Amino acid sequence: MHVNSRCRIHPKTETKAPPSVEVGSEVEEEPPSLQAGCVAAETLPAVKATRLKPSLKLVPTDPIQYRRKFRQLYYPAITDRQWNDWQWQIANRVRSQMQLEKVLTLAPQEKLAMEGLRTKLPLAITPYYLSLLVGHGADYALRRTVVPTVSEFMKMPDEADDPLGEENQSPVPGLVHRYPDRVLFLTLDFCSTYCRYCTRSRVVGHGRLFFNRRRLEQALEYIRRTPTIRDVLLSGGDPLTLGDARLEWLLTRLRQIKHVEIIRIGTKVPAVLPQRITPQLVRMLRRFHPLWMSLHFTHPDECTPDAFRACQRLADAGIPLGSQTVLLRDINDSVDTMRDLVHHLMRMRVRPYYLYQCDPISGSSHFRTPVEKGLEIIHGLRGFTSGYAVPTYVIDAPGGGGKIPLMPQYCQGHDSAGLGLKNYEEKLFHYPDVR
Numbered sequence: 001m002h003v004n005s006r007c008r009i010h011p012k013t014e015t016k017a018p019p020s021v022e023v024g025s026e027v028e029e030e031p032p033s034l035q036a037g038c039v040a041a042e043t044l045p046a047v048k049a050t051r052l053k054p055s056l057k058l059v060p061t062d063p064i065q066y067r068r069k070f071r072q073l074y075y076p077a078i079t080d081r082q083w084n085d086w087q088w089q090i091a092n093r094v095r096s097q098m099q100l101e102k103v104l105t106l107a108p109q110e111k112l113a114m115e116g117l118r119t120k121l122p123l124a125i126t127p128y129y130l131s132l133l134v135g136h137g138a139d140y141a142l143r144r145t146v147v148p149t150v151s152e153f154m155k156m157p158d159e160a161d162d163p164l165g166e167e168n169q170s171p172v173p174g175l176v177h178r179y180p181d182r183v184l185f186l187t188l189d190f191c192s193t194y195c196r197y198c199t200r201s202r203v204v205g206h207g208r209l210f211f212n213r214r215r216l217e218q219a220l221e222y223i224r225r226t227p228t229i230r231d232v233l234l235s236g237g238d239p240l241t242l243g244d245a246r247l248e249w250l251l252t253r254l255r256q257i258k259h260v261e262i263i264r265i266g267t268k269v270p271a272v273l274p275q276r277i278t279p280q281l282v283r284m285l286r287r288f289h290p291l292w293m294s295l296h297f298t299h300p301d302e303c304t305p306d307a308f309r310a311c312q313r314l315a316d317a318g319i320p321l322g323s324q325t326v327l328l329r330d331i332n333d334s335v336d337t338m339r340d341l342v343h344h345l346m347r348m349r350v351r352p353y354y355l356y357q358c359d360p361i362s363g364s365s366h367f368r369t370p371v372e373k374g375l376e377i378i379h380g381l382r383g384f385t386s387g388y389a390v391p392t393y394v395i396d397a398p399g400g401g402g403k404i405p406l407m408p409q410y411c412q413g414h415d416s417a418g419l420g421l422k423n424y425e426e427k428l429f430h431y432p433d434v435r
């Protein structure tokens with residue numbers, strides 16, 4: 001049990017603190033088998049916030065020094081060992097307005113949003129990710145991805161709670177079978193940090209989809225008796241918030257199914273909880289090759305030395321890494337920001353894989369950009385940087401149509417002599433196509 005022994009805050013509205021259970025047991029709980037509700041606020045110094053904030057107000061010029069200072073001010077008694085313990089990070093997530101206000105000065109639109117969160121995607125931010133937010137204003141890109149605003153409560157006519165129609169393509173609870181040869185396996189609904197634009201906000205963080213043996217066996221049985229399934233994507237929630245033993249149990253069960261060729265894990269852990277990528281975890285994961293990972297990075301500021309180390313460990317274990325990035329208004333919707341992100345990812349040995357047009361989930365209009373913006377970004381990358389660094393821009397078609405790739409118009413059409421083409425510099429070329 002990695003719980004701050006000095007923690008005395010257990011509000012009733014906090015996450016239900018579950019009992020510790022064995023792998024695959026019937027008891028439903030929030031991972032990773034530890035007591036939740038012990039929060040960062042309790043570890044903050046007993047000094048008025050107004051005294052602390054001025055020294056951390058400026059935008060950091062040296063982020064590493066800055067984060068060190070953050071820890072000295074807000075977690076003075078926390079040792080490196082605790083800080084680098086992923087279970088400590090999860091146990092001490094910031095989960096309420098009161099806790100958040102100890103560290104950030106909330107804007108009116110953020111304060112107002114906290115009230116309505118009872119029925120929506122909850123608030124949760126790891127102390128590590130919080131350290132990336134401090135010193136910036138309410139319009140800071142990373143802050144906007146995790147701190148709610150009232151805009152979340154504005155539902156536009158074309159928005160839906162389940163825009164991708166996943167519920168209609170779910171043969172058993174927590175399994176989405178959209179494409180013939182692969183399934184999406186929702187392992188649990190828990191994440192260490194909740195993204196305000198989450199496509200699965202109807203499910204995630206509500207404490208309804210558990211790592212529960214009965215449900216998991218049902219999903220495994222469906223996969224077992226469907227021989228066309230050769231690829232299983234574990235997602236959620238975030239599967240890497242499960243403890244090693246549970247994850248190992250699930251991977252072992254999947255590996256026992258002969259026709260499952262590859263297993264993929266979708267996770268945001270390297271960006272929000274890089275401490276989770278321990279040597280023990282990667283030692284266990286490498287036994288289940290071919291195992292791939294889709295990492296969720298949104299902005300270059302997430303590519304810290306900690307995230308770099310986490311990706312390095314995964315890559316050294318032979319796990320191919322791809323990134324999935326959601327295009328978000330005023331967060332990463334410029335060529336410069338996206339170029340910076342993909343270059344960081346390449347250095348972290350993560351191949352930029354997909355750039356997603358933001359799904360029209362309820363309350364997402366403040367995050368969504370015109371499709372033109374995505375095309376402009378791809379146009380600004382293709383030819384101007386390594387081909388490996390250019391992700392595929394896709395729209396996940398509303399209603400369950402699957403991912404549809406979009407490309408800027410490079411092809412100028414056929415004529416009797418061949419194909420007209422425009423290159424990245426807008427120069428025209430002709431290719432003698434064969435008829």
Ligand code: SF4
Binds near residue numbers: 195
């Ligand atoms: S990590 Fe993924 S599943 Fe979790 S809140 Fe973010 S987008 Fe949703």
